[in-house]
Amino acid sequence: MRRALACLGTIMLAGISSCLAQQDPAQEKPKETPPAAAEPAAKPAANEKKNPVTPTPEALAASKKFFGYDCAMCHGATGDGKGDMVESMKLAMKDWREPATLDKMTDAQIYELIVKGKGQMTGEGDRMTPDQVWKMVNYVRSLAKKSGSTTSAEAPKQ
Numbered sequence: 001m002r003r004a005l006a007c008l009g010t011i012m013l014a015g016i017s018s019c020l021a022q023q024d025p026a027q028e029k030p031k032e033t034p035p036a037a038a039e040p041a042a043k044p045a046a047n048e049k050k051n052p053v054t055p056t057p058e059a060l061a062a063s064k065k066f067f068g069y070d071c072a073m074c075h076g077a078t079g080d081g082k083g084d085m086v087e088s089m090k091l092a093m094k095d096w097r098e099p100a101t102l103d104k105m106t107d108a109q110i111y112e113l114i115v116k117g118k119g120q121m122t123g124e125g126d127r128m129t130p131d132q133v134w135k136m137v138n139y140v141r142s143l144a145k146k147s148g149s150t151t152s153a154e155a156p157k158q
Contacts, residue, residue: 049108053134055142063139066132074121079143089120102144110137 053059067075074083074091081093094101102110114133117123124133 049111051107051111051134051137053131053138055135055138059135060139060142063132063135066128066136067139070124079140091120096140096143099144102141107134107137107141110140 067079068077072083073085074081074089075093075096076082076086079096081095083093085091086093096102111133113121114128114136115123115125124136128136
């Protein structure tokens, strides 16, 4: 008899414990959110960033190599916008060799385009360091320089 009562008591305690553990979500108290951290320092607007990297022949050569691996399939090996993927992906690409195309863009805008991407172009922000991106900006500018642009990689104006 004692064994039966002990067993029954154990079952009742287990049942009560499980009921208490499974409270109705509507009765749960909302979790408090920790106080907001101080606001991060304001980042400069995209158009206010200045290219901190001076173009060098070595940096331009390294960027040209990366461009060939990762960008030329759409942008073309020379930046003409006639890469192998353009037709099959139905892309409308700009000719980066055309000075007027780049004269309308700041280095910061080109930087953001490379980092974030646009349309079907994925951004390179997770694969390139900021220094590499700035070097790529210089390389893209150098494509137009070959056509006689006043906005060259050697003297970026902002």
